[in-house]
Amino acid sequence: MRTSYDAVVVGGGHNALVASAYLARAGHSVLLLERLPDTGGATVSTRPFPGMDANLSRYSYLVSLLPRKIVRDLDLDFRVRTRTVSSYTPTVRAGRPTGLLVGGGEARTRESFARLTGDDREYTAWREFYARTAHVAGRVFPTLTEPLPTKKELRGRVDDDTAWRMLFEEPIGRAVEERFADDLVRGVVLTDALIGTFADAHDPSLRQNRCFLYHVIGGGTGDWNVPVGGMGALTRALTDAARAAGAELRTGHEVTRVDTDGRHAEVTYRTADGEGTVGARHVLVGASPQQLAALTGDAPPPPAEGAQLKVNMLLDRLPALRDPDVDPHEAFAGTFHIAEGYGELARAHAQAAAGGPPTAPPSEIYCHSLTDPTILGQDLVDRGCHTLTLFGLHTPARLFTDATNDALRAELLTSALAQLDAHLAEPIADCLATDADGRPCVEAKTPLDLERDLRLPGGNIFHGDLSFPYADEGAPTGGATRAVGAWRPGTRTSCCAARARCAGAGSAASRGTTRRWPSWSGERRPPQR
Numbered sequence: 001m002r003t004s005y006d007a008v009v010v011g012g013g014h015n016a017l018v019a020s021a022y023l024a025r026a027g028h029s030v031l032l033l034e035r036l037p038d039t040g041g042a043t044v045s046t047r048p049f050p051g052m053d054a055n056l057s058r059y060s061y062l063v064s065l066l067p068r069k070i071v072r073d074l075d076l077d078f079r080v081r082t083r084t085v086s087s088y089t090p091t092v093r094a095g096r097p098t099g100l101l102v103g104g105g106e107a108r109t110r111e112s113f114a115r116l117t118g119d120d121r122e123y124t125a126w127r128e129f130y131a132r133t134a135h136v137a138g139r140v141f142p143t144l145t146e147p148l149p150t151k152k153e154l155r156g157r158v159d160d161d162t163a164w165r166m167l168f169e170e171p172i173g174r175a176v177e178e179r180f181a182d183d184l185v186r187g188v189v190l191t192d193a194l195i196g197t198f199a200d201a202h203d204p205s206l207r208q209n210r211c212f213l214y215h216v217i218g219g220g221t222g223d224w225n226v227p228v229g230g231m232g233a234l235t236r237a238l239t240d241a242a243r244a245a246g247a248e249l250r251t252g253h254e255v256t257r258v259d260t261d262g263r264h265a266e267v268t269y270r271t272a273d274g275e276g277t278v279g280a281r282h283v284l285v286g287a288s289p290q291q292l293a294a295l296t297g298d299a300p301p302p303p304a305e306g307a308q309l310k311v312n313m314l315l316d317r318l319p320a321l322r323d324p325d326v327d328p329h330e331a332f333a334g335t336f337h338i339a340e341g342y343g344e345l346a347r348a349h350a351q352a353a354a355g356g357p358p359t360a361p362p363s364e365i366y367c368h369s370l371t372d373p374t375i376l377g378q379d380l381v382d383r384g385c386h387t388l389t390l391f392g393l394h395t396p397a398r399l400f401t402d403a404t405n406d407a408l409r410a411e412l413l414t415s416a417l418a419q420l421d422a423h424l425a426e427p428i429a430d431c432l433a434t435d436a437d438g439r440p441c442v443e444a445k446t447p448l449d450l451e452r453d454l455r456l457p458g459g460n461i462f463h464g465d466l467s468f469p470y471a472d473e474g475a476p477t478g479g480a481t482r483a484v485g486a487w488r489p490g491t492r493t494s495c496c497a498a499r500a501r502c503a504g505a506g507s508a509a510s511r512g513t514t515r516r517w518p519s520w521s522g523e524r525r526p527p528q529r
Contacts (some may be wrong), residue, residue, distance in 0.1 A: 001248065003281035005029045008267045009247075009286060009496070010255045010295070013041025016286025019496045021074050024245035031278060032247060033269050035254040035455075039239050041286075042454055042461070045232025045375070048443050051436025053377025054314050054387060057231035057368065057370050059454070060461075061389050064218025064225065066234075075283045080236040081371050085334030090323055091116075091184050091341070091422035097322035097423065100184060103334055112327035115325075118181050125179045129189070130222075132163040136215040140469060154470040167467070168468060172209045173201025176342070187340035189268035191364060191393070192216060196461040198307035198396040200349055201342075210466040224335075226371040258283050258295045284496040288463040289454060306447035306459030307352075309361065309392030309412050314441035318367070319383050320425035332367040332388070339419045340364065340393075348394040357399055357408060363392040385433060392416050397447035397458040405448045411443045423504045 012034030042059035085103035101112040113123035166175035193212035216222040257268040289301045318328040348358035432440040447459020
């Protein structure tokens with residue numbers, strides 16, 4: 001290790017790796033310091049179940065906000081696959097199991113809407129609504145690799161007053177209620193506003209709108225794609241790109257302080273062998289604003305709060321469904337919505353806001369191995385095994401304490417799986433594989449677990465509330481300040497993590513991203529679904 005570098009990057013998540021690769025390719029000397037034994041942060045694949053050859057995306061699991069420009073610029077050996085089905089939402093109508101299937105072709109989707117609602121009105125509204133979001137996606141997504149526009153510039157680029165109003169100015173609940181009548185359809189639309197975000201549909205802060213926006217603009221289409229080989233494949237590709245460009249990557253190096261006189265910075269780090277320091281012309285912090293403040297001695301930002309339950313499962317087989325019209329291989333290929341009707345989402349939010357866990361926790365499930373079986377060993381594939389990922393909503397960090405975390409995690413897991421069982425012809429527990437120790441292959445992560453594992457503040461998968469993709473009113477928009485939204489004036493330090501208005505590339509313990517650096521590139525927020 002040298003005594004000084006052009007840039008020291010703190011943290012080894014996907015955004016930090018992107019920044020390191022771009023800087024090194026531009027000819028700068030780069031040192032990346034990561035606390036954990038491996039790079040990747042939330043974009044990693046692990047084998048959580050002993051004796052089982054299943055490489056699961058433990059936290060972040062789908063890809064949408066990674067611009068192809070970054071893949072091309074960095075020559076990444078990384079591929080994604082499109083899911084054949086967008087979503088399936090089971091329900092019961094007139095005592096009969098049924099559901100809403102979105103995907104499998106226009107005729108199939110139209111027929112599913114008609115069977116659920118009785119006519120074509122909801123389907124027509126659906127098409128019109130998502131035509132508007134697609135228009136916005138096509139106009140907004142390209143800006144993610146450009147300097148941050150002003151609000152006026154972005155509105156002019158969108159050039160659709162109705163779409164701008166419903167996404168950027170009014171609570172998304174108003175647009176949902178004005179355009180859709182069916183409770184289930186309303187709920188399916190609203191879920192994209194609640195990923196890792198504890199909010200009501202009519203929250204005046206519009207945090208739900210910001211979450212919704214980033215979940216419908218990815219790739220200019222809003223598609224959420226499957227990473228071939230799991231999220232760890234993205235980390236491996238980024239790590240290889242950074243190293244190939246000349247960046248030094250050191251794991252097991254925890255940065256404890258960053259000092260600067262405005263011209264030069266000194267980074268203090270700790271390893272198993274002791275403490276050390278290294279100099280830098282610039283420091284990029286690929287961590288939360290809370291971590292950045294702690295490293296520099298600044299006042300901490302407002303507390304952040306996550307609101308999700310992440311569950312990973314390995315199954316001996318996919319469960320049969322109560323709905324006779326849909327095959328489980330089709331239903332689980334997309335997003336499988338559970339207890340996510342509009343009214344159910346409102347009740348779950350109200351219960352959690354009142355201080356208790358939702359009695360019927362909403363969640364969505366997805367089967368990676370249906371689209372990409374490469375994450376499973378051949379023996380598991382031959383046996384018909386599959387993975388399931390469950391992402392629960394409205395479980396805010398405020399509900400959890402050190403004393404209650406284990407018990408509440410178990411309670412929410414039981415409740416979430418019970419909601420799933422209500423739509424299955426057999427209990428999900430009967431389908432779970434068992435590991436080498438004879439235990440069911442299921443693990444759950446609460447916001448408190450994510451804070452402990454990854455130092456996500458309050459378990460928030462975005463490091464804090466998301467912001468709209470334009471410069472705040474009155475904010476400087478020229479030079480480095482425009483390009484780097486988390487630049488600390490008068491220092492050589494900036495943030496390149498998920499919440500910064502400049503960062504790197506992924507999707508969320510969830511569904512992830514950035515913007516551009518002064519003389520090199522990046523991408524933008526948030527982390528992946």
